Amino acid sequence: MEEDRTMAEVEDILAQFGSDRTRLMDIVMAVQHRLGHVSDASVGLLAKGLGIEPVEIEDMVSFYSFFDRVPRGRFRIRLAKTAISHIKGAQAVAEAFEHELGIAMGETTADGEFTLEWTSDIGMADQEPSALVNGVVLTALTPSDVAHIVAALRQSGHEGGLPQYPPHRTQGAALPKASVQPGLVKAGPLLSALPAPGAVIGAALAMTPDAVIAQITASKLRGRGGAGFPTGMKWRLTRKSKGKQHYVVCNADEGEPGTFKDRVLLSEFPDLVFDGMTVAAFALGSSQGLLYLRGEYAYLWDHLQGVLDARRKSGLLGKAVGGRRGFDFDIRIQLGAGAYMCGEESSLLESLEGKRGAPRDRPPFPTEHGYLGQPTAIDNVETFVCAARIMERGAAWFAGMGTALSTGTKLMSVAGDCTYPGVYEVPFGITVNALLDLVGGSDAEFVQISGPSGQSVSPRDFGRQIAFEDLSTGGSTMVFGRQRDVLGIILQFADFFVDESCGWCAPCRIGTTQLSLAMAKVVAGRATRADLTAMEALSHTVMRMSRCGLGQMAPNPILSSMKSFPEAFEARLRPEAFVPRVTLEQALQDAVVVQGRQPVMEASA
Amino acid sequence: MTAKAIQFTVDGIAVAATAGQSLIEACDDAGIYIPRLCHHPDLTPSGNCRVCTCTVNGRQSAACVTPAAHGMVVENDTPRLTDDRRTIIEMLFVEGIHPCPYCVASGDCELQALGYRLGMTAPTEAYLWPRRKLDATHPDITLDHDRCILCSRCIRASRMEDGKTVFGFEGRGIAMRLNVDAQGGLGETQMAAIDKAASVCPVACIVIKRDSYRVPNGERRFDKAPIGSDIEARRRPSGSGGHRS
Ligand SMILES: Cc1cc2nc3c(=O)[nH]c(=O)nc-3n(C[C@H](O)[C@H](O)[C@H](O)COP(=O)(O)O)c2cc1C
Ligand code: SF4
Ligand code: SF4
Ligand code: SF4
Numbered sequence: 083m084e085e086d087r088t089m090a091e092v093e094d095i096l097a098q099f100g101s102d103r104t105r106l107m108d109i110v111m112a113v114q115h116r117l118g119h120v121s122d123a124s125v126g127l128l129a130k131g132l133g134i135e136p137v138e139i140e141d142m143v144s145f146y147s148f149f150d151r152v153p154r155g156r157f158r159i160r161l162a163k164t165a166i167s168h169i170k171g172a173q174a175v176a177e178a179f180e181h182e183l184g185i186a187m188g189e190t191t192a193d194g195e196f197t198l199e200w201t202s203d204i205g206m207a208d209q210e211p212s213a214l215v216n217g218v219v220l221t222a223l224t225p226s227d228v229a230h231i232v233a234a235l236r237q238s239g240h241e242g243g244l245p246q247y248p249p250h251r252t253q254g255a256a257l258p259k260a261s262v263q264p265g266l267v268k269a270g271p272l273l274s275a276l277p278a279p280g281a282v283i284g285a286a287l288a289m290t291p292d293a294v295i296a297q298i299t300a301s302k303l304r305g306r307g308g309a310g311f312p313t314g315m316k317w318r319l320t321r322k323s324k325g326k327q328h329y330v331v332c333n334a335d336e337g338e339p340g341t342f343k344d345r346v347l348l349s350e351f352p353d354l355v356f357d358g359m360t361v362a363a364f365a366l367g368s369s370q371g372l373l374y375l376r377g378e379y380a381y382l383w384d385h386l387q388g389v390l391d392a393r394r395k396s397g398l399l400g401k402a403v404g405g406r407r408g409f410d411f412d413i414r415i416q417l418g419a420g421a422y423m424c425g426e427e428s429s430l431l432e433s434l435e436g437k438r439g440a441p442r443d444r445p446p447f448p449t450e451h452g453y454l455g456q457p458t459a460i461d462n463v464e465t466f467v468c469a470a471r472i473m474e475r476g477a478a479w480f481a482g483m484g485t486a487l488s489t490g491t492k493l494m495s496v497a498g499d500c501t502y503p504g505v506y507e508v509p510f511g512i513t514v515n516a517l518l519d520l521v522g523g524s525d526a527e528f529v530q531i532s533g534p535s536g537q538s539v540s541p542r543d544f545g546r547q548i549a550f551e552d553l554s555t556g557g558s559t560m561v562f563g564r565q566r567d568v569l570g571i572i573l574q575f576a577d578f579f580v581d582e583s584c585g586w587c588a589p590c591r592i593g594t595t596q597l598s599l600a601m602a603k604v605v606a607g608r609a610t611r612a613d614l615t616a617m618e619a620l621s622h623t624v625m626r627m628s629r630c631g632l633g634q635m636a637p638n639p640i641l642s643s644m645k646s647f648p649e650a651f652e653a654r655l656r657p658e659a660f661v662p663r664v665t666l667e668q669a670l671q672d673a674v675v676v677q678g679r680q681p682v683m684e685a686s687a
Numbered sequence: 688m689t690a691k692a693i694q695f696t697v698d699g700i701a702v703a704a705t706a707g708q709s710l711i712e713a714c715d716d717a718g719i720y721i722p723r724l725c726h727h728p729d730l731t732p733s734g735n736c737r738v739c740t741c742t743v744n745g746r747q748s749a750a751c752v753t754p755a756a757h758g759m760v761v762e763n764d765t766p767r768l769t770d771d772r773r774t775i776i777e778m779l780f781v782e783g784i785h786p787c788p789y790c791v792a793s794g795d796c797e798l799q800a801l802g803y804r805l806g807m808t809a810p811t812e813a814y815l816w817p818r819r820k821l822d823a824t825h826p827d828i829t830l831d832h833d834r835c836i837l838c839s840r841c842i843r844a845s846r847m848e849d850g851k852t853v854f855g856f857e858g859r860g861i862a863m864r865l866n867v868d869a870q871g872g873l874g875e876t877q878m879a880a881i882d883k884a885a886s887v888c889p890v891a892c893i894v895i896k897r898d899s900y901r902v903p904n905g906e907r908r909f910d911k912a913p914i915g916s917d918i919e920a921r922r923r924p925s926g927s928g929g930h931r932s
């Protein structure tokens with residue numbers, strides 16, 4: 083029976099995606115959500131249907147947090163475990179769930195209804211504590227919500243079967259707290275006086291593709307995903323590269339803890355995002371665009387598909403876009419499945435091709451050898467929004483804002499110990515102090531700029547500027563007050579990289595774990611000065627030797643907090659020359675359990 | 688002398704390369720040893736271990752995946768690179784379980800040999816004591832996962848040389864493991880002891896049964912000469928630069 087059902091479903095899914103191996107993300111996602119997990123039987127059937135080996139399917143499936151190889155609860159409750167959710171009370175919410183369900187984090191109830199677990203940041207830093215229930219987002223949770231949520235889920239459970247995924251817009255309707263608040267607090271020039279539908283495309287089509295690229299170059303737009311690569315140059319290189327097809331990819335993986343501005347753009351300004359992608363397509367001579375949407379944002383699926391449909395109907399997508407004969411362009415949305423790594427552009431491409439999200443070696447760069455080996459321009463959501471506005475308002479308008487090296491405005495996602503968390507559009511060059519005044523965070527004692535991969539900044543540096551040439555950022559801004567434990571937060575960041583390291587290369591795979599252990603020793607008050615020196619040296623090694631940006635940036639919080647908050651480290655140091663990692667009691671624990679008696683200890687001074 | 692199109696320097700020594708060669712291949716030809724662990728001359732490089740990282744024009748680059756380019760300035764044998772490489776070796780030691788004195792590969796193991804060559808005494812990092820299984824299901828081969836350093840050589844060899852796809856990775860991050868193409872273990876795969884994949888493992892993870900002590904301890908590859916000596920032996924005595932005719 084069960085076997086027959088598995089076979090029928092897998093066959094149906096394979097047919098739906100034309101047994102295309104490069105669509106393995108969608109194929110596995112469908113198996114996961116129709117059958118509850120990706121069983122050995124499913125793996126075998128998939129391998130056969132796709133003409134590859136089971137070990138290749140397992141390689142991919144086991145990489146993503148949102149795919150399971152064993153059955154888990156019908157309802158998956160995933161609580162965001164972040165520095166912000168923690169200070170907003172996520173631990174108490176977790177305990178309430180544990181109590182209500184009678185299980186511990188990581189466990190599944192005996193009736194197979196619920197699995198409770200932690201997950202990395204889900205892009206809701208402005209409304210923590212937050213959680214995902216299958217695809218539905220819950221926000222601003224308190225322990226007193228928990229009983230109602232569980233009851234509502236039990237109720238809906240009577241309809242049987244697995245919840246639809248990606249979720250329908252109405253799916254969470256009966257669930258308490260199942261709504262995401264808008265998030266935009268301050269709009270600036272980029273996000274106000276919006277263009278009429280079609281105006282951006284019209285402006286681009288009035289130019290030649292080369293002139294479009296020249297405009298983007300003249301605006302001095304730099305990528306908003308964090309690295310700040312000049313967008314005009316990226317587009318020019320991609321256009322120049324020869325290939326059967328050119329691709330435009332929008333990076334909507336937004337995985338950096340603390341950021342949520344792409345969420346706001348996708349929910350409130352999706353037309354600007356698609357306008358920007360279409361402008362890029364025209365400039366590059368591309369007919370296919372892809373938007374890689376992080377799995378955590380599956381709740382936006384229906385909404386975004388609706389926007390795409392509307393654009394197709396009004397001639398802004400599909401054949402002869404904007405009435406231009408020969409300019410055919412459409413966009414497909416690819417959902418991710420819980421992997422921070424897939425925000426890195428080459429891992430994103432691997433994932434788009436249905437593989438594990440391990441980065442590629444460069445050269446060759448995606449501009450020459452990207453999606454399916456073809457020239458590909460990958461840009462952040464916000465970058466496309468900037469490009470769209472530049473088309474319509476001109477390069478000079480954009481270049482006139484910000485600083486000489488960082489033109490335009492930047493969307494900052496601000497959360498934590500501040501009165502008005504949310505997204506702020508500010509000109510580049512704004513100081514941390516000025517930003518803190520805007521958000522009601524003037525009492526801050528510690529600001530983490532650009533997420534765990536960024537910099538830990540103390541009040542001494544609050545006069546510094548947000549700009550590529552000073553404090554470079556993708557937008558994540560976490561504000562912490564005096565009452566917070568700096569070192570505990572740094573350990574949380576270190577643990578994030580342990581969870582998200584892809585594992586491909588030794589220095590990052592092992593180094594992130596070693597750094598977390600070293601930091602835990604500091605937090606526990608067991609570290610000596612020699613331990614600090616060793617941790618610093620290891621940080622530099624991991625930075626220098628890791629294969630991609632994740633490992634190269636993972637030691638940033640440790641190194642920058644050692645510089646910014648030396649007194650916090652000093653305060654917890656032990657004066658001895660050496661303190662072992664584990665106490666003698668801990669070391670003997672296993673033996674004590676086996677023997678059932680305590681060892682005889684010599685009296686110590 | 689055939690003129691090679693690409694010329695560059697490694698620690699000040701002139702090296703020539705042909706188009707398409709990687710930095711590590713060009714240096715191997717020139718008799719300059721760059722420490723490495725996952726690279727194997729017969730396999731497409733994959734950049735897993737990062738031990739071969741050099742400074743190329745001031746930037747860190749793994750030599751096995753870096754194309755040789757004209758005019759590049761490479762640093763290989765520097766105290767800092769040696770320290771960083773040794774730290775990676777130490778990390779690999781604590782990630783798995785490596786009791787060298789009673790290990791079948793001792794003396795013939797590239798991890799151990801690099802530990803010696805790079806001056807490792809004892810790992811300074813925390814032992815992670817992984818719980819991994821030993822797979823003895825194959826009649827001719829044992830797979831001792833405790834020793835695996837996830838270098839992917841066997842994965843590549845099986846796919847490219849043997850045309851089989853016996854191996855793959857599973858999981859991510861510190862939980863990543865080597866996986867085989869059968870639920871019942873290696874014995875249920877198409878793996879054969881004569882496969883290329885069976886001979887490329889740098890450590891004692893893939894071990895051919897009944898063959899381990901054919902060469903006794905003390906007389907093995909790296910008991911006689913440090914790892915890399917064979918490559919360095921290709922280098923002409925000083926005075927003639929790194930060029931090969
Ligand atoms: C570990 C890691 C995670 C990343 N995550 C994201 C992300 O979530 N979104 C993003 O736009 N860029 C991310 N990036 C940067 C991308 O690799 C890439 O630079 C960017 O998408 C390019 O677009 P841009 O030029 O418009 O910024 C990440 C990079 C690394 C190393
Ligand atoms: S640095 Fe980390 S994330 Fe990047 S390839 Fe290495 S293991 Fe993977
Ligand atoms: S595999 Fe190599 S390093 Fe590991 S125990 Fe054996 S000899 Fe030592
Ligand atoms: S089994 Fe050997 S060759 Fe294969 S990944 Fe592990 S260490 Fe490398």
Ligand code: FES
Pocket residue numbers: 722723724725726733734735736737738739740749750751752
């Ligand atoms: S030998 Fe180059 S990365 Fe391993």
